[in-house]
Amino acid sequence: MSAPTTPSPKAPRWALWLPLILFVGFFALVIRGLLVPAGSDVASKFVGQPLPEFDLPAGADGKPGLARRDMLGGRPRLLNVFASWCIPCAVEAPQLAQLAAMGIELDGVAVRDRKPELAVFLARNGNPFTRIGADDLSKVQLAIGSSGVPETFVIDAKGVIRYQHIGDITPEDIPLILSKLEEAAR
């Protein structure tokens, strides 16, 4: 950075390559951005926080609604945010049934769902839930930092959210869910 009229013989030789190196670095960054898909999951920042107060009416006949007080005490349990209109929710149904068969208590929050449609969904895919709350205005979903369906939360005995699973639970995810439940029991 000397005066423009005088040539700069003092600049080191490698400086000549600097623009090219910078360009290659930039190019690599762009290619990476194009090839590696950006994750669109929004993780809840509410993991580690106690469940907020809520009291939802029953979403299905024959099962009680869901309130915060129902989720306290006993062993850690799962809170499944789902909906009958959500296709991955049907995909994860066998895994939820498997978890329920292991004796894990599973409560459901049905987001923006109608009773008849939910009844059809439960008849077709099974009903592993102890309680199902109808979250017609996504209020509970928003209050726990869930950004879509399905999502599954591990809740410990004190009502604290310990883990959030985004997306459907695949058969491969079951050991992970079990280990998170075990962690929450300690």
Added chain:
Amino acid sequence: MRRLLFIIACLFLALPALGPALADDSMPAAPYAYRQLDDPQLETRAQDLMQTIRCLTCQSQSIADSDASLAGDLRSQIRERIAAGEDPEAIRKWLVARYGDYISYAPRVTRLTWPLFAAPLLFLALAALLLRRRFTAGGQ
């Protein structure tokens, strides 16, 4: 050649079908999702906030722009809470506590983001320094 083009065209036509299977609910929109508050002053406060809250379903839109049902539910909740007297920035804080800074389009200066705010000032100072040298020593 024509067969190849035909196959390629078929592949492109089939592409949308290979995407994620999305579904939508059949519930009516939340009470204040598409209805403004009666008090224009409160509605302005709600709008200002809604323009700067990210839609979690369509992540490049604000909830004011999005027709996703979750965005509608959040708009309704924001309008109701502002009508009840809650401060818009308190609602933003409530949302950031649940979804992180990602949900807000109004950037904050934090330990992580301060270089973004400092860098332009730094470059401006650097440019001023270089120009000064050019106009004093090199100008003759």
